[in-house]
Amino acid sequence: MSSRKGLRRGDDGTPAAAPVDNITQSQSCEDMPPAWFLSEMEKGFSRIHDMVEDRLSNINKVVEKIHNEHSAINEKLADLSAKQSEYEATAVDLPEHDRPRALVIRLLRSSDTEKILAAARQLKKLEYGNSTIMVFRDVSTALYKRRKAFTDLKKLLQRCDIKYSLLYPATLRIDLSGGRRSFTSPKSAETYLRQHHPEYF
Known part of the structure; x- marks a missing residue:
């Protein structure tokens, strides 16, 4: 009987429902997460x-680095383009040098080599611009070294304004006041010049 004492009954004798406001307040309190949960969230x-801020900061640094590298590459390309234009203008306005340098051409068939040599002999003199082109057979490594050994002596002759020719395969011909001399080694040429023309040294 005591447990039923506090119940309110309606006109028909049935227990009355609890007030709506009390039920809503009770449900709201039950639905709210605890304070510790909110703090952890x-x-x-x-x-x-x-973490997002740190990642964005790193991405910004990478983007800035890429931008700087891209700018540096553009500057280098612009510099190379300017130098190329300068070289092209120089190549058009000035010859490469007084004496043509040696070029080695490798052909697939030996018959082509013979045709080129025969054509060069027929022309006798082959020129390009102000330079004379001379055509020889293949130059082996040993022969190349023999010809290169005359380099210092040729520089001396150029300084002294002495006419000379390096004939194939490796013979230095010098036009001297006493006549024309030919030498097959730089040592023999230097020995002769020191004995008969010491004024060149």
């Missing part, structure tokens, strides 16, 4: 925010 969101 806030800490989690804060950590996520810091």
Whole structure:
């Protein structure tokens, strides 16, 4: 009987329903998460925010680095383009040098070599611009070294304004006041010049 004492009854004798406001307030309190949960959620969101900010900062640094490298590449390309234009203008306005340098051409068939040599003999003199082109057979490594050994002596003759020719395969012909002399080695040429023309040294 005591447990039923506090119940309100309606006109028909049935228990009356509890007030709506009390039920809503009770349900709202039950639906609210506890304070510790909200605190942990806030800490989690804060950590996520810091992580995102850190990642964005790193991405910005990478983007800035790429931008700087791209700018540097553009500057180098512009510099190379300017130098190329300068070289092209120089190549058009000036000859490469007084004496043509040696070029080695490798042909697939030996018959082509013979045709080129025969054509060069027929022309006798082959010129390009102000330079004379001379055509020889293949130059082996040993022969190349023999011809290159005359380099210092040729520089001396150029300084002294002495006419000379390096004939194939490796013979230096010098036009001297006493006549024309030919030498097959730089040592023999230097020995002769020191004995008969010491004024060149």
